[in-house]
Amino acid sequence: MIELKGIRKQFGSHIVFDDVDLQLERGEIIVIVGPSGTGKSTLLRCINFLETPDAGQLTVGDLSLDATTATRDQILALRRRTAFVFQNYALFANKTALQNIAEGMIVVDGIAKREAYARAREILGRIGLADKADAYPAALSGGQQQRVGIGRAMAANAEVILFDEPTSSLDPQWVEEVLGLMKQLAAEHQTMIVVTHEMQFAREVADRVVFMDQGGIIEQAPPSELFSHPKDERTQQFLRKILAANKS
Amino acid sequence: MHALDIDYMLGLVPILLSYLPLTLEMAAAGMACALVLACLLAVIRVSRVPGLNAFALLFISFFRGTPLLVQLFLFYYGLPQVLTFLVAINGVTATILGLTLHFSAYMAESIRAAIVGIDRSQTEAALSIGMTRAQLMRRIVLPQATRVATPTLMNYFIDMIKSTSLAFTLGVTELMGATQKEAAGSFLYFEAFLVVAVIYWIVVEALSWVQKWLEQRLNRAYQR
Ligand SMILES: Nc1ncnc2c1ncn2[C@@H]1O[C@H](COP(=O)(O)OP(=O)(O)O)[C@@H](O)[C@H]1O
Ligand SMILES: [Mg+2]
Numbered sequence: 320m321i322e323l324k325g326i327r328k329q330f331g332s333h334i335v336f337d338d339v340d341l342q343l344e345r346g347e348i349i350v351i352v353g354p355s356g357t358g359k360s361t362l363l364r365c366i367n368f369l370e371t372p373d374a375g376q377l378t379v380g381d382l383s384l385d386a387t388t389a390t391r392d393q394i395l396a397l398r399r400r401t402a403f404v405f406q407n408y409a410l411f412a413n414k415t416a417l418q419n420i421a422e423g424m425i426v427v428d429g430i431a432k433r434e435a436y437a438r439a440r441e442i443l444g445r446i447g448l449a450d451k452a453d454a455y456p457a458a459l460s461g462g463q464q465q466r467v468g469i470g471r472a473m474a475a476n477a478e479v480i481l482f483d484e485p486t487s488s489l490d491p492q493w494v495e496e497v498l499g500l501m502k503q504l505a506a507e508h509q510t511m512i513v514v515t516h517e518m519q520f521a522r523e524v525a526d527r528v529v530f531m532d533q534g535g536i537i538e539q540a541p542p543s544e545l546f547s548h549p550k551d552e553r554t555q556q557f558l559r560k561i562l563a564a565n566k567s
Numbered sequence: 568m569h570a571l572d573i574d575y576m577l578g579l580v581p582i583l584l585s586y587l588p589l590t591l592e593m594a595a596a597g598m599a600c601a602l603v604l605a606c607l608l609a610v611i612r613v614s615r616v617p618g619l620n621a622f623a624l625l626f627i628s629f630f631r632g633t634p635l636l637v638q639l640f641l642f643y644y645g646l647p648q649v650l651t652f653l654v655a656i657n658g659v660t661a662t663i664l665g666l667t668l669h670f671s672a673y674m675a676e677s678i679r680a681a682i683v684g685i686d687r688s689q690t691e692a693a694l695s696i697g698m699t700r701a702q703l704m705r706r707i708v709l710p711q712a713t714r715v716a717t718p719t720l721m722n723y724f725i726d727m728i729k730s731t732s733l734a735f736t737l738g739v740t741e742l743m744g745a746t747q748k749e750a751a752g753s754f755l756y757f758e759a760f761l762v763v764a765v766i767y768w769i770v771v772e773a774l775s776w777v778q779k780w781l782e783q784r785l786n787r788a789y790q791r
Contacts, residue, residue: 369691395697403695409688412789413710423696426706455789475696 320344321366321479321510326375326386328361335361336535339375343479346508350521350542353531354557359514362531363481366512367401368394380478399427402472406484408464410456410471416463417443417452420470427475439474446470446500462493466500473504480504482513518561522546530554576758579749583763586745587770593659593741594728597666601727602720604667605674606713610704612679623675630672636733639665643737658737666730670723677719681712714785721778725771732767742766 321343328335335358343349351359364370365386366377372386379400384393410419421439424430430438443449446466456464465485472480485501486494498520504511505524515521521528522542529539532553538545549555611623630638643661647654656664685708693703713720735744742763750759 367695369695395699398695398697401695403692405688405692407688409686409692411689411692411707412686413707413714422706423698426702427697453791455791457790471692471696 322378324376326365327373328365329373339535345510347510347526348505348524349512349527349529350525351514351529351531357531357533359531360483363483363514366481367398367403400478402475402477402480404468404472404482404485407488408468410464410467412456415453415455416448416467419467420474423475442470442473461489462496465497469500479510484514572755572758575755576762579762583745586742590731590742593662593731596663597727598724600667601671601674604671605678606709608675609678609682613682627672627675630669635669635730638669639733658734658739661737662734666727670727674720674723677716678712681715682708685711717785718782725774
């Protein structure tokens with residue numbers, strides 16, 4: 320189970336959000352939508368302490384910590400229980416596709432190299448890149464790079480995978496293969512929180528859609544409900560805008 | 568004016584070449600130690616380790632701000648007077664120490680620049696899978712940074728080979744020291760120093776070829 324309670328983050332005097340609560344059951348898939356600049360990335364990054372929250376409690380699996388008193392060891396433990404997929408892939412440029420996936424298992428989990436590479440190969444098969452094991456990121460297409468990025472997250476065996484706009488940097492022709500892989504993970508009941516503008520993906524895959532605007536979470540509901548009967552005016556306005564943009 | 572004594576020069580070549588290994592050994596040892604120290608200094612500078620950062624800045628400033636010859640004299644003639652256990656330090660060790668400290672100060676800055684140039688998102692990715700800062704540096708950042716910095720580091724290595732000639736001022740009979748002795752015996756200074764100049768020149772040219780080859784290879788690295 321994942322639980323965020325009373326999370327606050329501010330940059331200088333600018334409070335991005337305050338008192339954010341969010342809960343996920345194991346296997347649940349949440350999609351976060353909202354206008355840009357409202358703190359969706361910041362919230363995801365607070366969940367694994369890429370940004371340090373200014374207040375609040377975090378629970379991921381068997382680990383609970385308070386933002387203001389978290390120790391170095393707690394933060395490392397938290398990061399082992401979460402995995403992150405970046406908008407710009409953020410693959411290790413000096414590692415092959417196989418090594419990118421195996422790196423965390425070897426260095427962080429202390430799994431023997433042979434075993435780690437065997438598992439990494441198995442993951443490469445699942446993400447459809449078995450033939451690219453020895454390719455460096457620079458030799459891969461955007462779609463392939465992001466699939467490796469997801470493979471790296473899968474290798475972490477995390478309680479939850481956090482996706483920050485995983486298809487926003489991709490050329491249109493690669494978007495489907497990445498969404499396809501994410502749907503595959505969803506079908507395997509991988510717990511995930513996904514920030515995306517892909518409304519179709521949210522409709523199909525999300526158990527719950529969370530709408531964020533200035534200051535925090537405005538409302539959350541199953542996709543069928545949120546998309547057809549948004550309660551808050553800001554949600555309605557956002558959905559009108561984005562659906563119009565998707566049509567054109 | 569007299570004609571060049573070609574026979575003398577040809578005879579000198581094998582004699583001087585027998586001192587080349589010592590010159591190269593001092594440069595290689597200095598380079599290896601300087602690389603390690605430079606990486607350490609660069610990491611301290613980049614991560615702004617409190618206290619250590621101030622020390623690194625002072626260190627770099629001092630060793631870039633004073634002549635290598637002065638530093639060598641300081642270590643070889645000066646330091647043993649203060650730290651008496653250093654009395655036994657020999658000229659070769661003092662030279663390697665001086666080269667290490669002097670060049671690490673320069674190399675630290677090139678490595679630091681290369682580290683800063685590496686895409687920040689890789690750092691975040693490494694942290695996100697639970698790596699410590701030390702693991703991140705060792706596994707991801709430094710391998711890439713040293714590659715980026717390699718051409719510059721090779722320049723420093725070439726510079727270092729030439730700088731080993733200062734060891735003769737500490738009484739070390741390396742390439743330059745041997746030449747000095749030969750010239751003093753024959754009084755054929757021009758011939759002797761011309762021969763040693765050509766030897767240094769050929770060594771440096773050879774290394775420049777290695778450097779070009781390495782650069783081409785490095786440009787292709789991580790691309791396939
Ligand atoms: N490192 C930072 N320093 C200062 N302000 C930041 C930083 N990161 C994000 N912000 C600000 O926080 C707000 C939320 O940003 P972000 O989480 O990236 O929004 P979103 O992902 O919803 O587009 C924005 O106003 C942004 O300018
Ligand atoms: Mg964002």
